[in-house]
Each structure stands twice: as C-alpha cells, then as structure tokens.
Amino acid sequence: MRLRGVLVAATLLAFLLPLLWTALASLGVLPDNSSRPPSWRGSASLDHFAEVGIAEPAFWNELVTSVLTSACAAAIAVGAGFFAAYGLARAPFRSSRFVTQGFLVLASLPAMAYVIPLSDLMRRVHLLDSFAAVVLSEAAATAPLAVFVLHGAVAQLAPEWEEAAVLDGAGLFRVIGRVILPLVAPSVVATALVLFVLDWNMLLVPLVLTSGEIKTIPLGLSDFFTFERELDWPTAAAALIVSLAPVAALVGLFHRVLGRFSLDLATPA
Amino acid sequence: MRLTRRDRLFLFAPLALLLAGWLVLPALLGLLATFTTYSPFAIGVHFSGLANYAAVIRDPLFGSAARNVAVFTLVAVPLELVIGFSVAYLLRRPFHGRAALRVLLLLPWLVSPIASGVMWHFLFGSATGVVDFVLGWLGRPDLPSPLGDPRLALPAVIAVEVWRVAPFVTFLLLPSLASIPSERWEEATLSGASWTGRVRHVAIPAVRPLLLTITMLLTGLSLGTFDAVLILTGGGPGPATVTPALYSYNRAFGVNDWPVGATSGWLIAAAVLGAGLIYLRLSRTRFVE
Numbered sequence: 001m002r003l004r005g006v007l008v009a010a011t012l013l014a015f016l017l018p019l020l021w022t023a024l025a026s027l028g029v030l031p032d033n034s035s036r037p038p039s040w041r042g043s044a045s046l047d048h049f050a051e052v053g054i055a056e057p058a059f060w061n062e063l064v065t066s067v068l069t070s071a072c073a074a075a076i077a078v079g080a081g082f083f084a085a086y087g088l089a090r091a092p093f094r095s096s097r098f099v100t101q102g103f104l105v106l107a108s109l110p111a112m113a114y115v116i117p118l119s120d121l122m123r124r125v126h127l128l129d130s131f132a133a134v135v136l137s138e139a140a141a142t143a144p145l146a147v148f149v150l151h152g153a154v155a156q157l158a159p160e161w162e163e164a165a166v167l168d169g170a171g172l173f174r175v176i177g178r179v180i181l182p183l184v185a186p187s188v189v190a191t192a193l194v195l196f197v198l199d200w201n202m203l204l205v206p207l208v209l210t211s212g213e214i215k216t217i218p219l220g221l222s223d224f225f226t227f228e229r230e231l232d233w234p235t236a237a238a239a240l241i242v243s244l245a246p247v248a249a250l251v252g253l254f255h256r257v258l259g260r261f262s263l264d265l266a267t268p269a
Numbered sequence: 270m271r272l273t274r275r276d277r278l279f280l281f282a283p284l285a286l287l288l289a290g291w292l293v294l295p296a297l298l299g300l301l302a303t304f305t306t307y308s309p310f311a312i313g314v315h316f317s318g319l320a321n322y323a324a325v326i327r328d329p330l331f332g333s334a335a336r337n338v339a340v341f342t343l344v345a346v347p348l349e350l351v352i353g354f355s356v357a358y359l360l361r362r363p364f365h366g367r368a369a370l371r372v373l374l375l376l377p378w379l380v381s382p383i384a385s386g387v388m389w390h391f392l393f394g395s396a397t398g399v400v401d402f403v404l405g406w407l408g409r410p411d412l413p414s415p416l417g418d419p420r421l422a423l424p425a426v427i428a429v430e431v432w433r434v435a436p437f438v439t440f441l442l443l444p445s446l447a448s449i450p451s452e453r454w455e456e457a458t459l460s461g462a463s464w465t466g467r468v469r470h471v472a473i474p475a476v477r478p479l480l481l482t483i484t485m486l487l488t489g490l491s492l493g494t495f496d497a498v499l500i501l502t503g504g505g506p507g508p509a510t511v512t513p514a515l516y517s518y519n520r521a522f523g524v525n526d527w528p529v530g531a532t533s534g535w536l537i538a539a540a541v542l543g544a545g546l547i548y549l550r551l552s553r554t555r556f557v558e
Contacts, residue, residue: 008370011356011359011374012373012374015374015376015377015435016373016376017399018377018392018399018432019376019377021392021399022388022392025391025397030397031397031398031399031402033395033396033397033398033401033402033405033411034396035405037405037406038402038405076287077287079283080283080284080286080287081284083283084280084284086280087272087276087280087281090270090272091277098549101548101549102545104482104486104548105485105489105541105542105545105548105549106288106292107486107489108485108486108488108489108490108541108544109541110489110490110492110495110514110537111493112493112495112513112514112517112537113296113534113537113541114296115295116299116517116521116522116530116531116534117298117302117531118291118295118296118299120295120298120309120527121295121298123309136287136290136291139287140287140288140290140291140292141292143287144288147284159270162270163270165270172270172276172279172280175270197378197379201379201382201383201384203381203382203383203495203496204496204518208518208522217381218382218383218384221384221387222383222496222499225386225387225390225500233391233394233397236387236391237388237391240380240384240387240388243381243384244376244379244380244384247379248376251372251375251379252372255368255371255372258440259443259444260444261440261441262444262445263441263479263482263483263486264445264478264479264482265478265482265552
C-alpha cells in the first residue's frame with residue numbers, strides 16, 4: 001500500500017500547508033517571493049502574539065466573550081435538544097422519524113434567512129446588545145442539529161433499558177438521568193463539542209444583534225481587517241492562530257468521543 | 270417507556286420555547302413584513318402586496334447574486350462531497366497514526382469562514398503568499414491575486430470554501446466507512462471487483478443515507494454563503510462574488526432598505542426549504558423500499 005501512503009501525505013500537505021504558512025507567519029517567518037528561487041526571511045519570535053493586543057486592544061476580552069457565549073449556547077442547545085430527541089425517539093407516533101428529518105432541514109436553514117427580523121424583534125424587546133440574546137439566538141440556530149444527532153443516539157437504545165427502571169417505580173427524570181444519559185453520554189459530549197465549534201465561528205448572529213457590546217472572535221477578526229487595512233500579516237496570523245488554538249485543543253483532547261457525532265438515522269432497535 | 274402528557278410537556282417545552290422565540294417567530298414576522306412597507310423606523314405601515322418581491326427580482330445585483338450562489342452551490346457541494354468521501358475512503362482501514370491524522374485533517378473546518386478569509390487574502394497575495402512561492406520554485410512568474418480578477422474571483426472563493434468544508438465531510442463519513450466489516454471488502458476483492466467496483470458496491474451503499482443528509486446540510490450552507498465572501502472579496506470585484514445573503518445584509522443594514530433586505534433573506538429561506546422538501550421526499554422513498 002505504498003500508493004496509499006503517498007496519497008495520504010499529499011492530502012495532508014494540501015489541507016495543512018495553508019495553516020502551516022499562517023503559523024510560520026505568526027512567528028515572523030515570511031517567504032521572500034521576489035528572489036529566485038524564493039527563500040525565507042525573518043527569524044522566529046513570539047513578538048507578533050504580543051502585538052495582537054496592541055492592534056486590537058479588546059482581543060483578549062473577545063476571547064473570553066467567545067468562550068462564554070459558545071459554551072452557554074452549546075449547553076442550552078444540547079440540553080433542550082436532548083430532551084426533545086428523547087421525547088421523539090420514544091414517541092408513540094410513527095412519523096417521529098419524519099419530524100426528526102424536518103429538524104435537519106431546519107438545521108440547514110442559513111441564519112441570513114431570519115436574522116434581519118430577529119434583530120428587529122430583539123430591539124423591540126430590549127434585548128439588543130445583551131449576552132442573553134446572542135446566546136439564545138446561537139442556541140436556537142444550532143439546536144435542530146443537536147435534535148437530529150441525539151435522536152439517532154437515543155433511538156439506537158433498546159426500550160428494555162428503561163423497562164427495569166420503570167418497574168422499580170422510577171419517573172421520567174430518574175430514567176433519563178440514571179439510565180439514558182449514561183448510555184448516550186459520549187454522543188452528548190460529541191454533539192456539545194461540534195456545536196461549540198459552530199458557535200465559536202458564528203459571525204452573523206452576534207453581528208446583527210450587537211453594536212459592539214458583545215464582541216466575539218469572528219467579529220473582532222472582521223473589523224481587524226475592514227478598518228485597519230494596513231495591519232500587517234504576521235499580527236493577523238498570530239490572531240488567527242490564537243483564535244484557532246482553543247477549538248483545536250478541545251478537538252485534540254476529545255477526539256475519541258467525537259467519532260460519536262453521527263448523522264446516521266438509527267434503525268430503531 | 271410510556272410517556273405521559275406531563276412528561277411530554279417537560280421534554281418538548283424547552284426546545285419549543287427556544288425555537289419559537291429565537292427562530293420561528295422572527296422568521297414568520299419577517300415573512301409577514303415582506304408583504305408590507307414595514308421597516309423598523311418607518312412611521313406608517315401599509316400592505317404592499319408583492320412590491321418588495323418585485324423590487325428584489327428586478328434588481329440586477331440580486332440577479333448576479335442568485336447566479337453566483339447557484340454556481341457556488343452546484344460546484345462547491347459536489348466537490349466537497351467527492352473530496353471528503355475520497356479522503357475518508359483513504360483512511361477507512363486502521364493504520365498507525367490514523368487517530369492523529371483525523372484530528373489534523375479536521376483543522377481546516379475549525380477555522381472560521383472569517384479567519385479563513387483573512388488567511389487566504391494573504392496566501393493569495395504576491396508578497397506573502399503560498400501560491401507565488403510555489404510558482405517561484407517552478408520558475409514561473411508571479412500571478413496577481415485571483416481575488417481581484419472578475420473571472421477568477423468566484424472560483425477562488427469556491428476553492429477556499431471547499432478547503433474548509435471537505436474535511437468536515439470526511440469527519441462525518443469516516444466512522445461509517447470504517448465500520449464496514451472487513452469481510453465485505455474481501456468478498457468484493459475476491460470476486461474480482463476493481464477499486465471503482467468496491468467504491469460503488471461496498472462503500473457507497475453503506476453510506477448512502479448519510480450522504481443524502483450531508484448533501485442537505487452542505488446545500489443549506491452554500492445557499493447562505495455570507496462570511497466566506499465578506500472578507501475575501503466583499504462581493505467584488507463588481508458583482509462577481511456577491512451572494513443573496515451578502516445582498517440582504519447590505520440592503521437591510523448598509524443602505525437601510527429593510528423591506529428589500531428582509532425579502533431577499535426570505536428568498537434564501539424559500540430555496541433551502543425547497544431543497545428540504547426534495548430531501549424529505551428522497552429519504553422517504555428510501556424507507557418504502
């Protein structure tokens with residue numbers, strides 16, 4: 001299988017070269033494209049990471065805001081999505097699968113389809129520029145995906161798992177907490193992680209719901225670029241690497257669990 | 270377990286509240302508003318029929334946006350599927366270091382569309398870029414950034430988005446491809462199937478429903494393309510890369526033409542819901558089989 005080795009290496013190079021280039025630039029190592037053949041200039045230093053805070057003084061605040069909004073939004077979406085997914089999976093009506101697929105269509109709906117009236121609605125209920133509006137809107141945008149994935153996870157479980165607990169007199173919340181949740185915990189964690197990444201990278205929702213009070217990383221990066229065109233590449237590269245690092249670390253830490261994020265519609269057991 | 274009415278209320282209420290307040294209600298109010306002269310700061314509001322829709326459809330800029338997003342979707346989605354599937358197929362059997370490779374290959378998807386826009390702006394640039402570095406090694410002259418060329422801007426934007434999204438497709442497909450029992454591959458090999466035969470008769474059937482679901486998600490994602498072009502080209506040069514989402518945003522928040530912005534936003538919703546009906550239809554016929 002030497003061919004496969006070559007193909008894997010080529011794939012890795014194609015997808016990671018742009019990021020490698022950015023990482024080198026953030027360290028101050030830049031290509032010199034005017035010489036023939038092109039060469040490298042600059043020596044590695046961490047100075048550009050310090051410059052991020054000078055070019056965009058709010059950058060470190062934005063990082064904290066992004067962590068908080070994404071974590072809250074992912075938790076709310078996964079929580080609400082999990083309960084509904086369980087209800088659907090154990091619903092007596094046969095078309096529950098069809099309803100679940102409807103949630104996938106909702107998950108595919110781009111935010112642009114409704115954020116213009118959403119921002120008007122939030123202004124009218126005095127939630128514009130509030131943490132709650134950003135978190136709840138991000139949660140609503142991603143919850144349908146959580147329902148779809150978690151429905152698949154719950155529907156795979158045989159109903160017998162719950163029968164014993166029910167015979168012992170356990171109520172709904174005991175059954176969910178003691179029986180179901182432990183069984184689907186990996187899927188729940190995986191879903192929360194994927195939603196966290198989606199929220200972390202979301203631009204449109206915070207963009208239309210705030211006038212700069214609640215600023216997340218994508219918003220910070222975008223005006224980094226629009227208002228300060230003279231901004232140099234190494235500093236922008238350093239900001240990019242810093243904004244990528246938290247999600248990359250999370251994915252690295254939890255990569256085993258992430259395989260449980262499955263869009264397969266389970267065949268009911 | 271058998272759910273009582275009260276149980277069901279507890280289970281569905283949180284999601285219903287969240288979706289109703291922050292998605293469905295704004296979407297429906299927005300739909301109503303598109304048939305009126307409503308705008309957040311307008312004094313009087315009256316019914317205007319289809320006037321907003323006529324205004325959007327007559328605008329040549331919206332025409333370019335619709336054409337661009339159609340090209341974007343028809344080119345980007347199949348490319349993302351084919352590349353994502355090929356990489357997953359390549360990694361389907363365990364080998365030393367596969368776990369690490371999976372994490373590394375997911376990295377492009379972790380980059381936000383905004384960050385990827387900033388990054389590729391510089392990577393396409395001649396002084397700092399990777400493209401001209403490689404061309405220089407090959408002894409070729411520098412190319413001006415494709416982002417400034419009306420004919421190359423859209424292909425460049427598509428290429429950047431494929432780079433970002435194909436790894437996500439691989440991530441979604443790999444667990445299913447990897448769980449195909451090895452006997453199935455061996456059977457196919459023994460019966461003399463070439464690698465195209467193995468792809469068509471072993472791999473694709475195992476992931477067909479999954480591919481349909483992924484196609485739906487990717488289609489919605491491309492029809493709403495906004496932040497992927499915002500930084501990279503801002504819709505330019507001219508109307509070369511403007512999309513309906515960018516058009517809606519600029520109308521509603523840039524030039525304060527709220528009704529037209531909300532209307533073109535609803536046209537995106539209509540396109541995605543149309544695709545959704547096809548998706549529901551296709552997955553239904555699969556159950557009947």
